[in-house]
Amino acid sequence: MENQQVRQRLMEAAKVGDINLLYGCIHDYPKILDSIDEIPFVDTPLHIAASAGHAHFALEMMRLMPSFGKKLNPQGLSPLDLALQSREGLSPSDPDLQKMEKLSSEDRDxxxxxTLTISRLINFDKELIRVKGRGSFTPLHYVAEKGDIDLLAEFLLACPEPIMDRTIRDETAxxxxxxxSKLQAFKVLLGWLRRI
Known part of the structure; x- marks a missing residue:
């Protein structure tokens, strides 16, 4: 079967989280994952599955191709970056807006x-928290920027070393x-720095 057709089916499998279809694609073209890995900057099936919240598919992909976890897409984003952005898009970061706007049950789900996918990915490989994307921005930098205290604490518990990682602007989390102006995130980070 044509490589491009198999790749399209593989991306569809990632969108819907279909592991059986993933293995069907591998059966039809055994080198499909390697051919994607050869591309320097690409949206991998892991990027797509992580941003869609398909934890089982994402973990299966990490097991098969651990390199996908650190691969950047053409926008300079890792799979964990995309998952964080997708999650953030489902809730206003302004607490006043959170009171006014309720998420639909589908969006909440x-x-x-x-969130589960993010947690499972960092449990699988804590170093994903340190993957430097565009501007040397890491997932830890992103959650500090958004003031996401829960994920910030989870990331630091899993892997405290990135607290000192710097962006190209020489900024830490x-x-x-x-x-x-994320005071709570500042307090959490300061508390961790005092432990070091």
């Missing part, structure tokens, strides 16, 4: 699935929290 998707947000929970994406602490700098980013201050710059974005």
């Amino acid at each position: 998707l947000r929970n699935r994406i 602490l700098h980013i929290a201050v710059k974005n």
